[in-house]
Amino acid sequence: MATFREIGEFGFIERIGAAALPPAVGVCCGIGDDCAVLACENDRVRLITSDLMVEGVHFAVEGSNPGWLGHKLLAVSLSDIAAMGGEPREAVVSLAIPPDFDVGFMERVYKGLRGLASRFGVNVVGGDTTRSTGPLVMNLTLTGEMDQDRVCYRSGAARGDLIYASGTLGDSSAGLKLALGQAVGLSEEDREFLLRRHHRPEPRVALGRALAASGTVTAMLDLSDGMASDLRHICRQSGVSAVIDGTAIPVSPAFRRFREHSDACTRNLEITGGEDYELLFTVAPGGRDDVEALASEPGISCIGRIVSGDERIYIENAQGLRSELEARGFEHF
Numbered sequence: 001m002a003t004f005r006e007i008g009e010f011g012f013i014e015r016i017g018a019a020a021l022p023p024a025v026g027v028c029c030g031i032g033d034d035c036a037v038l039a040c041e042n043d044r045v046r047l048i049t050s051d052l053m054v055e056g057v058h059f060a061v062e063g064s065n066p067g068w069l070g071h072k073l074l075a076v077s078l079s080d081i082a083a084m085g086g087e088p089r090e091a092v093v094s095l096a097i098p099p100d101f102d103v104g105f106m107e108r109v110y111k112g113l114r115g116l117a118s119r120f121g122v123n124v125v126g127g128d129t130t131r132s133t134g135p136l137v138m139n140l141t142l143t144g145e146m147d148q149d150r151v152c153y154r155s156g157a158a159r160g161d162l163i164y165a166s167g168t169l170g171d172s173s174a175g176l177k178l179a180l181g182q183a184v185g186l187s188e189e190d191r192e193f194l195l196r197r198h199h200r201p202e203p204r205v206a207l208g209r210a211l212a213a214s215g216t217v218t219a220m221l222d223l224s225d226g227m228a229s230d231l232r233h234i235c236r237q238s239g240v241s242a243v244i245d246g247t248a249i250p251v252s253p254a255f256r257r258f259r260e261h262s263d264a265c266t267r268n269l270e271i272t273g274g275e276d277y278e279l280l281f282t283v284a285p286g287g288r289d290d291v292e293a294l295a296s297e298p299g300i301s302c303i304g305r306i307v308s309g310d311e312r313i314y315i316e317n318a319q320g321l322r323s324e325l326e327a328r329g330f331e332h333f
Helices: 004-018 066-084 103-120 171-179 188-199 205-214 227-238 253-261 285-292
Strands: 027-029 036-039 044-054 087-097 123-131 137-147 162-166 217-222 241-245 279-283 300-307 313-316 322-324
Touching: 044 066, 066 087, 066 103, 066 137, 066 188, 066 205, 066 217, 087 103, 087 205, 103 123, 162 285, 171 188, 171 253, 188 253, 205 217, 205 279, 205 285, 217 227, 227 241, 227 279, 227 313, 279 285, 285 300
Parallel strands: 087 123, 241 313
Antiparallel strands: 027 036, 036 044, 044 137, 087 137, 162 279, 162 300, 217 279, 241 300, 313 322
């Protein structure tokens, strides 16, 4: 008997994907990308994504800001829509709540959710509520729309493509360590920046839509489990390998100072740390100028290139020495 601890999240996804029903008419993409993609009229598609947050796994009720939890519940799904290049539409929220749970806490969760929803034109149109005999569980399903010929999948990267990342990496993982009580000699400004990056991620919807509309992106996903893990999805689904320039990975000044004050086990969080919800994407060399002209805020960085190979990832240091990058990142089991 195989256990989830043995096969992990992605091993399970591979199993159920292999046994899935044959693709139905109108299903452009099912299991295996940031969103499912369903064909609509007039060469448009509907995007669908769903995310869970479980007390004791993703958050602790005690000491948490409920408004931030509501923000993050929607933000992670908005990031999936952004990774396909889409425009977010409607959301449904399902809750499993212990009977003695504080109603006011959940009202504040919804206040945070609605605040972010109003910024992106998302309507919460329904859901389900049931009793939980254990932890608080929150699930949000989000839809989006876009032109069918502009959808950015994970599977289009080719040899010679350039690899880009938006924003800065490692901030959320550093913020999580601070939230868990790691003592680091940082200024209050740096602490607040890193904690905000963890608790209130900013989905890159506008950038994702601009990249998709440019027609230059060959593959894209969002960074939820860490660059070392997520880039491997592009390599696997595109049948290629990748080389990362270790000196080009973008980090914030606050993260750099966090790293200087931390022990050795935190030194590679920009590579292995999850929940940054930035965009990682590949671009054909001829599209470099067009893509870089789009990125003023939050900025993008060219961090490597796609090469031929069997789904491996290599990292080069400042001296050009190359080593294989282990498949490390967040793993649920």
